[in-house]
Amino acid sequence: MELFxxxxxxxxxxxxxxxxxxxxxxxxxSIAVVTGVFIGIISTRPGKEKIGRTVLAVTGATQAxxxxxxxxxxxxxxxxxxxxxMFALFIYSLVPVTFNTASGLMNVSPDMKEAAMxxxxxxxxxxxxxxxxxxxxxxxxxxxxxxxINIGTAxxxxxxxxxxxxxxxxxxxxxxxxxxxxxxxxxxxxxxxVVDALLALLEKAIMSDGLKLSKEN
Amino acid sequence: MQIRLKNLxxxxxxxxxxxxxxxxxxxxxxxxxVLIGPSGCGKTTTLKMIxxxxxxxxxxxxxxxxxxxxxxxxxxxxxxxxxxxxxxxxIHMSVFDNIAVVPRLLKWPEQKIKDRVEELLELVNLDxxxxxxxxxxxxSGGQKQRxxxxxxxxxxxxxxxxxxxxxxxxxxxxxxxxxxxIEIQEKxxxxxxxxxxxxxxxIKLGDKIxxxxxxxxxxxxxxxxxxxxxxxxxxxxxxxxxxxxxxxxMLSVKDNYIKDFVSINAEEVKTVGTALEYLQKxxxxxxxxxxxxxxxxxxxxxxxLQKKDKHDDLIESVIKTESIQPYSNLMEAIITMVEAGxxxxxxxxxxxxxxxxxxxxxxxxxxxxxxxxxE
Numbered sequence: 001m002e003l004f005x006x007x008x009x010x011x012x013x014x015x016x017x018x019x020x021x022x023x024x025x026x027x028x029x030s031i032a033v034v035t036g037v038f039i040g041i042i043s044t045r046p047g048k049e050k051i052g053r054t055v056l057a058v059t060g061a062t063q064a065x066x067x068x069x070x071x072x073x074x075x076x077x078x079x080x081x082x083x084x085x086m087f088a089l090f091i092y093s094l095v096p097v098t099f100n101t102a103s104g105l106m107n108v109s110p111d112m113k114e115a116a117m118x119x120x121x122x123x124x125x126x127x128x129x130x131x132x133x134x135x136x137x138x139x140x141x142x143x144x145x146x147x148x149i150n151i152g153t154a155x156x157x158x159x160x161x162x163x164x165x166x167x168x169x170x171x172x173x174x175x176x177x178x179x180x181x182x183x184x185x186x187x188x189x190x191x192x193x194v195v196d197a198l199l200a201l202l203e204k205a206i207m208s209d210g211l212k213l214s215k216e217n
Numbered sequence: 218m219q220i221r222l223k224n225l226x227x228x229x230x231x232x233x234x235x236x237x238x239x240x241x242x243x244x245x246x247x248x249x250x251v252l253i254g255p256s257g258c259g260k261t262t263t264l265k266m267i268x269x270x271x272x273x274x275x276x277x278x279x280x281x282x283x284x285x286x287x288x289x290x291x292x293x294x295x296x297x298x299x300x301x302x303x304x305x306x307x308i309h310m311s312v313f314d315n316i317a318v319v320p321r322l323l324k325w326p327e328q329k330i331k332d333r334v335e336e337l338l339e340l341v342n343l344d345x346x347x348x349x350x351x352x353x354x355x356x357s358g359g360q361k362q363r364x365x366x367x368x369x370x371x372x373x374x375x376x377x378x379x380x381x382x383x384x385x386x387x388x389x390x391x392x393x394x395x396x397x398x399i400e401i402q403e404k405x406x407x408x409x410x411x412x413x414x415x416x417x418x419x420i421k422l423g424d425k426i427x428x429x430x431x432x433x434x435x436x437x438x439x440x441x442x443x444x445x446x447x448x449x450x451x452x453x454x455x456x457x458x459x460x461x462x463x464x465x466x467m468l469s470v471k472d473n474y475i476k477d478f479v480s481i482n483a484e485e486v487k488t489v490g491t492a493l494e495y496l497q498k499x500x501x502x503x504x505x506x507x508x509x510x511x512x513x514x515x516x517x518x519x520x521x522l523q524k525k526d527k528h529d530d531l532i533e534s535v536i537k538t539e540s541i542q543p544y545s546n547l548m549e550a551i552i553t554m555v556e557a558g559x560x561x562x563x564x565x566x567x568x569x570x571x572x573x574x575x576x577x578x579x580x581x582x583x584x585x586x587x588x589x590x591x592e
Contacts, residue, residue, distance in 0.1 A: 115305030118268055118378075119319050119368075120295035133309045208309035210352030 006172075007183040014168065018187045021154055021164035024082065025195075028089035029150045033143055036094045040101025040139070041127065052102055059099035067092055067153040075160045085154070085162030092153055093146035100142025104135030133208060137215065140203040144196055151192040155184070165191075218281055218375035218408050220244040220267065226275030227262050227432075236262045238432035239276065249402055249409040251423035251440075253416065253455070259432040260412045264378050267410065268297045280376070295319055298369035298377035298407075302384040304361050306353040312338075312364055313349045319372040337367040340401055359390040366398065370405070379411045383418065395421055416455055420444060420463050428452055441467060445587065461587035462548060468583065470550050471543035474564045474573040479504040483514060483532055490527030492517060492534075505563055505571060506535045513540055513563055513571040540565045543572065551580050 044052040078084035116126045158166025168184030227237040237259040252260040265271040278285045320330045338345040341363040428435040436448035447453045503518040515535040539557040561576045
């Protein structure tokens with residue numbers, strides 16, 4: 001097969017680039033998840049409804065900014081290399097995580113929160129026993145979206161010298177070498193699908209049966 | 218536990234709006250007191266100031282003469298049961314975990330919690346085996362309300378605050394829940410403060426009623442007195458034009474039926490002829506017919522009997538009739554009688570034995586007494 005020729009002839013190189021790609025993704029995405037969930041939580045605490053709505057508006061709007069624009073902007077201010085690339089990926093993944101965490105928490109039924117407060121839960125108990133557990137579907141979907149976008153955008157980050165599978169794709173494009181382009185694109189797609197599937201499993205494992213049932217209804 | 222409100226006030230917008238304006242009253246221990254009034258009258262605000270979901274701006278709230286300021290807000294809430302209109306069951310928790318929330322906050326041992334959850338489910342008429350591990354999404358509306366009530370009782374609080382707990386449910390199920398709730402309160406005898414906007418619910422459940430309007434108390438009295446002697450036009454309009462009928466809901470058949478009636482025992486009187494003789498002797502146009510052990514079979518009238526041959530079996534001339542039980546209220550009695558077109562209705566016990574009769578005239582007289590106090 002002509003299409004797979006480059007792929008099979010360069011497996012060690014492709015594996016190395018895949019690892020590099022995964023590394024770019026994992027670091028930037030993990031930090032984005034932690035930061036995004038954190039921002040989502042603090043911006044939706046009682047009495048901070050205004051901040052929460054602002055965060056939603058800003059993150060909602062910035063989701064429409066193309067990934068290349070973010071990478072280009074980061075390049076202007078930070079130059080080239082893996083670090084600026086990871087920063088761009090971090091910013092880009094932060095948006096869906098923050099947006100979904102904030103909107104998930106803001107959509108927790110006021111009745112549940114009132115009941116929890118009336119029963120004598122502290123603010124932290126309400127957050128950890130009621131708000132976060134019932135927001136898992138929203139937060140998890142933000143985290144999964146962030147992962148898939150991140151892996152895709154990481155391929156583009158190769159133009160600012162980040163390395164990863166994007167490097168193979170861009171060389172292939174320049175040489176008009178379809179087999180080379182394919183050898184770069186295929187692992188990107190597989191990586192995104194595998195990570196998403198693993199996260200879906202994780203989501204299912206931590207989500208309460210009660211939530212699954214109430215989503216079905 | 219007794220709760221006393223002392224000059225309780227809640228101002229908003231720097232005093233421009235007073236949701237609750239300087240109210241003082243005492244909620245009696247072990248009684249169910251209903252707070253009622255139009256929306257915006259301050260009833261829910263008053264309720265929520267008691268568990269400090271809303272902070273008051275003036276006055277005091279005393280639990281057995283101890284100010285709520287002397288108690289920690291979180292601990293106070295754990296000692297007060299709380300049930301709300303939309304229930305707010307935690308959808309990610311099983312029925313068991315929902316009920317166990319406050320006991321767990323209070324760090325009860327797990328075995329004690331389990332026993333308590335089972336006890337409460339039985340109290341609200343839900344089979345623990347069947348429902349304990351279900352999730353809210355698997356329950357009907359009525360079942361959710363029951364769990365909400367059970368949850369508010371979980372840590373055996375002395376005081377329970379209920380904010381329209383049966384408000385979001387269809388009328389038929391609401392009546393059932395109210396009946397079940399009256400039975401529960403008979404058993405537990407808690408100090409309950411119950412907010413509603415439904416006057417029928419207030420009359421049915423309340424030992425006492427507080428009528429509020431514009432942040433003030435309009436009338437606070439025993440339910441019967443509120444119905445009999447409304448303080449002013451506002452209370453009258455709240456009670457509605459059919460308050461005489463509502464008054465009937467508070468009274469039960471057992472206190473208003475009479476034992477003065479004519480009955481024929483079909484075990485002894487077998488033929489139409491003897492029955493007619495008996496009726497003529499008693500100068501009555503009809504009589505109830507009972508069978509073995511005094512079980513009601515129906516009634517017979519002289520008119521009907523005269524058309525028959527006097528050797529006919531009496532049983533064949535008996536007309537079946539509606540009956541009512543002593544624990545029904547007079548409203549139910551009147552409905553039964555109007556629907557069946559009866560001027561008097563036999564009262565029977567659960568074994569269908571005839572106890573007496575209730576007359577339509579009696580009901581009209583009682584309604585008349587409510588009407589009179591209305592003037």
